[in-house]
Each structure stands twice: as C-alpha cells, then as structure tokens.
Amino acid sequence: MWDQMLLGIQTAFTLQNMLFAGLGCFIGTIIGMLPGLGPMSVVAIMIPVSIQIGDPSTTLILLAGVYYGAIFGGSTSSILINAPGEAAVVATSFDGYPMARKGQAGKALTIAAISSFSGGTIGAIFLMGFAPALASFAILFWSAEYFALMLVGLSAVAAFAGKGKVLKALMMTLLGLMLSTVGESSLFNAPRFTLGLLDLQSGIHFVTLAMGLFAVPEAFFLALDVLRGKKGGSQEAREISNLRINFKEAKTIAPVIGRQSIQGFLIGVMPGAGATIASFLGYAVERNLAKPEERKEFGQGSIKGLSAPETANNAASTGSFVPLLTLGIPGSGTTAILLGALIALNLQPGPLLMQDRPEVFWSVIFSMYFGNIILLILNLPLVPYIARLLAIPRTYLIPFVLFFAMAGAYIGQNNATELLLLIGFGVFAIIMRFADYPLPPLLIGFVLGQLFEDNFGRAIRNANGIQFLWERPMTLALVIATLAFVLVPLYRDWRSRRKRPSLG
Amino acid sequence: MLSINRWVALGLLAFSSGYGYLAFTYRILPFERFLAMKPNTLPIGLAVAGMICSIALLLMPEGQDSASGEEKTVLGSDHKYLESPGDYEWGKGVALLVLAVVYALSLRQAGFLLSTSMFLIIGGIMLGERKYWILVPVSCFASFLVWYLVDEVLTIFMRPLPMIFYQ
Numbered sequence: 001m002w003d004q005m006l007l008g009i010q011t012a013f014t015l016q017n018m019l020f021a022g023l024g025c026f027i028g029t030i031i032g033m034l035p036g037l038g039p040m041s042v043v044a045i046m047i048p049v050s051i052q053i054g055d056p057s058t059t060l061i062l063l064a065g066v067y068y069g070a071i072f073g074g075s076t077s078s079i080l081i082n083a084p085g086e087a088a089v090v091a092t093s094f095d096g097y098p099m100a101r102k103g104q105a106g107k108a109l110t111i112a113a114i115s116s117f118s119g120g121t122i123g124a125i126f127l128m129g130f131a132p133a134l135a136s137f138a139i140l141f142w143s144a145e146y147f148a149l150m151l152v153g154l155s156a157v158a159a160f161a162g163k164g165k166v167l168k169a170l171m172m173t174l175l176g177l178m179l180s181t182v183g184e185s186s187l188f189n190a191p192r193f194t195l196g197l198l199d200l201q202s203g204i205h206f207v208t209l210a211m212g213l214f215a216v217p218e219a220f221f222l223a224l225d226v227l228r229g230k231k232g233g234s235q236e237a238r239e240i241s242n243l244r245i246n247f248k249e250a251k252t253i254a255p256v257i258g259r260q261s262i263q264g265f266l267i268g269v270m271p272g273a274g275a276t277i278a279s280f281l282g283y284a285v286e287r288n289l290a291k292p293e294e295r296k297e298f299g300q301g302s303i304k305g306l307s308a309p310e311t312a313n314n315a316a317s318t319g320s321f322v323p324l325l326t327l328g329i330p331g332s333g334t335t336a337i338l339l340g341a342l343i344a345l346n347l348q349p350g351p352l353l354m355q356d357r358p359e360v361f362w363s364v365i366f367s368m369y370f371g372n373i374i375l376l377i378l379n380l381p382l383v384p385y386i387a388r389l390l391a392i393p394r395t396y397l398i399p400f401v402l403f404f405a406m407a408g409a410y411i412g413q414n415n416a417t418e419l420l421l422l423i424g425f426g427v428f429a430i431i432m433r434f435a436d437y438p439l440p441p442l443l444i445g446f447v448l449g450q451l452f453e454d455n456f457g458r459a460i461r462n463a464n465g466i467q468f469l470w471e472r473p474m475t476l477a478l479v480i481a482t483l484a485f486v487l488v489p490l491y492r493d494w495r496s497r498r499k500r501p502s503l504g
Numbered sequence: 505m506l507s508i509n510r511w512v513a514l515g516l517l518a519f520s521s522g523y524g525y526l527a528f529t530y531r532i533l534p535f536e537r538f539l540a541m542k543p544n545t546l547p548i549g550l551a552v553a554g555m556i557c558s559i560a561l562l563l564m565p566e567g568q569d570s571a572s573g574e575e576k577t578v579l580g581s582d583h584k585y586l587e588s589p590g591d592y593e594w595g596k597g598v599a600l601l602v603l604a605v606v607y608a609l610s611l612r613q614a615g616f617l618l619s620t621s622m623f624l625i626i627g628g629i630m631l632g633e634r635k636y637w638i639l640v641p642v643s644c645f646a647s648f649l650v651w652y653l654v655d656e657v658l659t660i661f662m663r664p665l666p667m668i669f670y671q
Contacts, residue, residue: 031658045658167564171516171557178523178550188543189533193526216604223631224585224597396642399627402604403620403646410611411654414662419608423601433582435512457541464540 004354005128008362011057012370020053021367022374024062028069029378033077034408038086039070039317040333047341056345057360061367063341065374067334068317071275072116072375075310079108080389081401083215085408087206087447088275088317091156091283091309093214094440098301105387110245110380111303112310115257117376119311122261123268123318124368131322131365141270143458144468148478149267150452153277155485156284157441166490169441172432176445177452179204185450187457199417208409208418209446212425213439215405220430222398245303253307256286264312268319274332275313275320276447282312288485299440318368324349325361508586510562517558524551599630615665620647 011017024046031042046066050059074089079096092112099108157173183203184191194200245253260282267278286308287298298305323329328350330336342349347357354361392400409418429439459468470476506514527547536542585592607623614622624643633639655662663670 037658045660167557167561171554171561174550174554174557175516175519178520178547178554181547181550185543187541189536190543192530192543192547193523216601220597220601221582221585223600224592224594226593393633395628395631395633395639398600398631399624400646402600402627403624406604406608407620407650407654411660411662416608416611419611420605423604423608426604427601431508431512434586435508436583437512453546456546460540 004358005362007359008366011359011363012061012366017058017061017363017367018370020058020062021065021371022378024065024067025069025371025375025378028066028071029073029076029375032070032073032086034085034404034411037070037408037411038074038088039067040337042070043067043334044337047337047344051341051344056342056347056357057363059341059345060338060360060364061371063338064321064364064368065371067338068116068120068314068368068371069375071313071317072113072379075112075116076109076386077404079112079306080105080386081215081404082218083401083405083408084210085207087210088279088313089309090210090276090440090443090447091279092306092313094283094299094309095297095302095305098299099303099306100387102301104301106383107245107303108306109383109387111249111253111306113376113379113383114245115253115260115307115310116314117372118257119261119264119314120318120372120375121369122257123265123315124365124372126262126265127318127321127368128365131326141474142472143455143462144472144475145478146270147452147455147459148469148475148482149270149277149281150448150455151482152284152478152485153280153448154444154452155482156280156287157438157444165436165438168437172437172439172441173445176442176447177449179209179442180446180449181453185453187454199415199421203450204421204446205409205413205418206447208422209425210443211405211408212422213429213443215401216423216426217429217433217439219398219402219405220426221433222394222401226394249303253303256304256307257311259289260286260308260311261315264315265319267312268316269322275316277451278312278316278319279309280444280448282308284485299438321364325353325364326350328353508583513558513561517555517562520551520554520558524548524555527551596631600627603627603630613667615667615669616651616662617644617647617664618666620650 012021027046028039028042031037031045032039037045043063043066046063050062053059053062071086071088074084074086075092075096078084078089078093079100082093082097084090084093096108096112099105154173157169180203182193182200184201191201263285264275264278264282267281268274283298283305286304287295290298290302290304294302294304317334320332320335324335324339328339328348330339339349347353347360406419406422409422410416432439460466462468463471468475469479524547527544528551530544530547532542532544603623603626607619610619610622621644624646625640628639628643629636651662651664654660655664
C-alpha cells in the first residue's frame with residue numbers, strides 16, 4: 001500500500017499534473033461564478049478537452065480541480081449578488097449575502113475561501129485513510145435513512161423561523177415541496193401538475209427558481225431604494241482592510257470547520273446525498289449547536305452560518321469520490337459524468353482500480369491537497385478585487401445583476417418561457433418579501449423535495465408501509481433529531497407569545 | 505382594507521386549494537392503483553398542510569407577525585417600503601421588471617447580442633446613467649464577452665444575431 005501511495009505522490013507532483021490541477025481550479029472558479037453553470041455543467045463541458053490529454057491521471061486531476069473550483073466559484077456570486085447558481089451554494093447565500101450587505105464582503109469571501117480549503121483538505125485526508133472502509137458503510141444506507149436525512153435537511157428552515165415567523169417558514173417550505181412535484185419524477189410514469197404546458201414537462205429548473213427568488217427581488221429593491229446600495233456593500237466594500245478575520249473569529253469558526261469537514265465528508269460518501277444536502281445539513285446542525293445569542297445571527301450574517309455550508313459542500317464533493325473510485329458508483333450528477341470520463345479513458349472504476357491502476361487512484365487523491373492549496377492561493381489575493389465588484393455604480397450593477405440572473409436560466413435552454421417564469425417567480429418573491437416571508441425555506445423545500453418524495457416512496461414500497469420510521473434504528477434516530485430541531489423553536493415561539501401580553 | 509399579510513395568506517390558500525384540486529383529480533394509471541404510494545399521495549398531503557397553514561396565517565391576529573414591527577432583522581424589514589411608499593422610486597423598480605419581460609420576449613427575434621446590449625443600455629439610462637460614451641461600449645462589450653465565452657469557448661449554442669439572418 002505504501003509503495004502504491006508513493007507512486008501516487010510521484011504521479012501527482014509532476015510539473016504537468018500540478019499545472020493541470022491549477023488550471024482546473026482556475027477554470028472551475030471562473031466559470032462557476034456564472035449562475036447556471038454549476039459543477040456538473042462545467043465538468044461536462046471540460047470532458048472533451050480533458051480526454052484529449054490522454055493520460056488518465058492528468059485528465060482526472062484536471063476534472064477534479066474543475067469540480068471543486070466550480071463549487072468555490074459558485075459561492076462568490078452567492079455572497080456578492082445573492083445569486084446562487086447552484087444548489088450546493090444556496091446555503092452560502094443565507095449568511096454570506098447579509099454579510100456583504102453589511103459591508104463585510106471581503107471578510108465573507110475570505111471565510112468562504114478558508115472554509116472551502118479546510119473542508120476540501122480534511123476531506124482528502126479522510127479519503128486517503130478511510131476510502132475502502134467507508135465505501136462498504138455507505139451502501140448500508142437505504143432509502144429509509146436517506147428519507148430521514150432529507151427530513152434533517154428540511155429542518156434547516158427552522159433557522160428562518162424567527163419570532164412569529166414559524167408558520168411563514170413552514171408555509172414556504174410546503175410551497176417549495178409543492179413546486180418540486182411539478183413535472184416528471186423518477187418514481188412515477190406521467191408528469192404531474194404541468195397544466196398542459198410543455199415547458200413544465202421536465203419540471204421547474206433550479207436556476208430559474210433560485211434566480212427568481214433571490215436575484216430579481218434584489219435588483220428590484222436596489223432600483224427602488226437609492227440608499228440601499230450605499231448603506232449596504234458598495235461603500236464599505238472599498239475598505240480592503242475589512243477582509244481579514246481576527247483571532248476571535250478564527251476561534252469561532254474553527255470548531256465549525258472541524259465538525260462540518262467530517263459531517264460533510266460522510267454525507268458526500270453516501271451515494272445520492274452529495275454537496276447540496278451536506279450544505280443544508282451543515283447549516284441546520286451548526287445553528288442548533290450554536291449558543292442562543294449566536295443563533296439569532298443565523299440568516300443575518302453569521303460567520304458560523306457562512307462557514308458551515310462552505311466547509312460541508314467542499315468536504316462532500318471530496319467525499320463523493322469514495323463511492324466513485326472504490327465501488328464505481330457515481331454518488332452525484334457530477335461524479336456520474338466523471339465516471340463516463342473514466343470509462344472513456346479505458347479505466348474501470350471499482351474495487352480493482354486501486355490494485356490495477358494505483359497511480360491513478362492515489363494521484364487523484366494527492367492532487368486534491370495540491371488543488372485545494374492552489375484554490376486558496378488563487379482566491380485569497382483576489383478577494384479585495386472581487387469584493388470591489390460591489391462598488392460598481394448602481395446604474396451598471398442593477399441591470400448586470402438582472403442580466404446575469406436571466407443569462408443563467410437562458411444558457412443551454414435557449415428558451416424565453418424560462419425567463420418569463422423567472423420574472424414571475426421574481427414578482428412573487430418581491431410580494432412575499434413585502435409581507436416578510438422568508439424565501440430560503442422555499443428553495444430548501446424545492447431542492448430537497450424531489451429526493452424526499454423519491455426516497456419516501458422507495459422506503460414505503462420496500463417496507464410496505466411506514467413502519468420503517470421506527471423499525472430501523474438509524475432512521476428513528478434521525479427522525480427524532482428532526483422533530484427536536486423543529487419543535488424546540490415552535491415551543492420557544494409559543495412561550496414568548498404567552499409572555500408578551502403580560503409584558504404589555 | 506386587508507393588510508398585505510392577509511392578501512398573501514389568501515393567495516396562498518387559493519394556491520394550496522388549486523394544487524389540492526389538481527392532486528385530488530389526478531388520473532392515476534390502472535397499475536398505479538395498488539402502489540403503497542401513489543403519484544398524488546404526497547401532493548394531497550402537501551395541499552392539506554398548505555391549506556391548514558394558510559388558514560392559520562389568515563386568522564393569525566395582526567401584530568403576531570414580524571411585519572408589524574415586532575421584530576426587525578439586522579438589515580431591516582422590506583415591509584418598510586410599504587410603510588412610506590413616497591420615499592422610494594417605485595417607477596424605476598417596476599420599469600426594470602417590465603424591461604426584463606421585454607428582454608425575455610425579444611431574445612428570440614432580436615438575437616442575444618442586440619437584445620442584451622439594448623437591455624443593459626436602456627436599463628442603465630432608466631436608472632439615471634447619462635455618460636452614454638461609457639455605457640454603450642461597456643454594454644456592447646459585456647454582451648459580446650458573455651456570448652463569446654458561452655458560445656465559442658464553452659460551445660453552448662446561443663443564437664447571436666436577429667432571426668432575420670437565419671431565414
């Protein structure tokens with residue numbers, strides 16, 4: 001095994017492979033910033049180019065770099081303009097964007113870069129140490145446990161159920177779940193709720209909904225309120241000194257990074273879970289672990305709330321290589337595309353890969369350390385310049401935000417109906433914000449909805465009823481955790497309401 | 505006059521009821537009848553929960569929700585725009601949304617380059633930009649750059665020119 005690892009180190013740290021790892025990270029980061037081009041599309045786009053290289057190790061190293069570069073790039077647009085172009089970075093915008101609005105864009109980007117780096121690096125260490133053992137553990141997870149995991153993920157909405165908002169947050173989650181049932185589903189035979197519209201046949205696209213809910217209202221409110229931009233990010237974003245994090249902040253996020261690297265990695269290992277669920281779950285868990293006064297900051301610009309999903313999604317994307325490399329099972333859309341690339345390169349991923357082609361297996365893992373360092377070196381010096389994007393005059397910023405949001409939904413679809421739908425969601429989101437409804441729960445419901453129904457359906461079919469909820473110990477434990485996450489804030493809300501009249 | 509909260513709750517109730525109606529009347533295929541979970545099982549549950557939730561929101565006494573000023577977020581509530589509408593430029597906000605709709609409808613006929621440049625230029629002018637010698641080249645360059653990146657570099661097709669050139 002040590003010989004094989006040494007062979008991997010030798011392969012990974014050749015000049016060519018290091019250059020390609022850096023190139024992959026760079027391309028991924030730049031393209032990942034564009035809404036609508038998530039890791040899956042970026043990796044897919046890069047396949048024809050990378051296969052030309054011929055060497056399987058180099059190809060995989062380049063594609064892996066593109067993959068985590070794109071996840072990191074996506075978080076930039078989430079933080080700066082509230083435009084999460086990919087489901088895995090939605091949770092990043094919950095606290096990243098409020099931080100940018102408070103004039104801490106530089107700091108937010110720095111925290112995102114450090115968290116991503118730590119998540120990715122710790123994930124790579126786990127990948128090296130436990131890959132084979134974890135692969136066999138991951139397949140013990142059945143649809144019942146996945147369903148319970150979705151429930152824990154959905155409990156992240158509790159973060160937006162501040163005083164008096166519990167019902168509103170719940171309603172928004174239900175609405176998100178309803179929207180996720182539109183179109184075709186893997187469980188059933190015919191599309192549902194399409195109202196006869198062909199454009200809805202494949203369901204509502206994530207980018208359309210995310211841009212409509214987040215970016216369009218932001219552009220609208222910026223146009224409406226001349227002062228909004230000024231008291232928000234633009235003025236303070238020029239203060240580059242604000243990008244450093246101090247010792248106290250580093251101490252605050254260190255345990256979050258530690259926990260979320262492990263949790264994110266373990267979730268990434270499970271086929272079908274991936275970076276999106278890891279980020280929501282990371283957010284939910286950290287919020288519940290936080291002290292009451294810290295908890296209030298979640299959703300308002302909490303550094304813990306930003307660090308948790310950023311660490312978790314990068315650790316999970318590293319984790320998703322475990323089933324791919326050791327079992328040949330792609331755990332997510334992106335790793336499915338990588339599997340295609342491996343097969344095209346005449347490699348058979350699976351238990352034998354480690355024995356037959358150890359240099360490929362280990363070099364990919366070692367290149368991850370290098371790739372993550374590159375990502376950090378690449379991004380930290382760029383932070384002040386990227387943060388300055390917010391200082392662009394509003395006469396340019398507003399149309400460009402709107403344009404980027406719409407381009408995200410238009411790219412690859414060439415469908416104007418998609419854009420009309422996006423603006424429709426935007427108008428809906430504006431009305432909901434006037435009425436103080438939290439919008440992130442809707443997106444959480446939507447993203448997890450499809451997986452929620454699929455796994456629930458499969459679990460019910462396997463068990464022929466809902467007894468799996470209490471018969472499988474792991475499912476039961478996860479369900480109880482969810483109930484606690486949801487009921488505790490509800491109880492607090494009820495108690496504070498009872499107290500209020502007596503105060504008046 | 506109903507407050508915005510009541511109107512929204514009413515709208516959500518109408519949506520949940522409509523969704524529930526569609527779920528309830530959904531035509532289940534013969535072989536799906538015996539499934540433990542039918543295509544409309546979850547939707548019916550969601551519709552019922554949505555209706556209960558929206559009725560509760562509708563009946564909730566005014567003042568129990570954050571919009572009425574009980575709890576303000578760090579960044580401030582967006583409800584403030586309705587409290588003093590005179591302080592804000594509503595015309596610009598609405599015009600921007602209308603422009604976005606026109607942009608969406610023009611993309612097919614006018615092609616990506618022309619419609620995007622026009623969208624950015626008109627958007628800028630609407631918001632008060634008067635330095636046309638900067639606005640026009642920046643907008644045209646930005647739309648060309650995005651098109652070039654997406655169509656030429658990433659090879660994702662986006663029709664650049666107006667429809668007339670393809671007939």
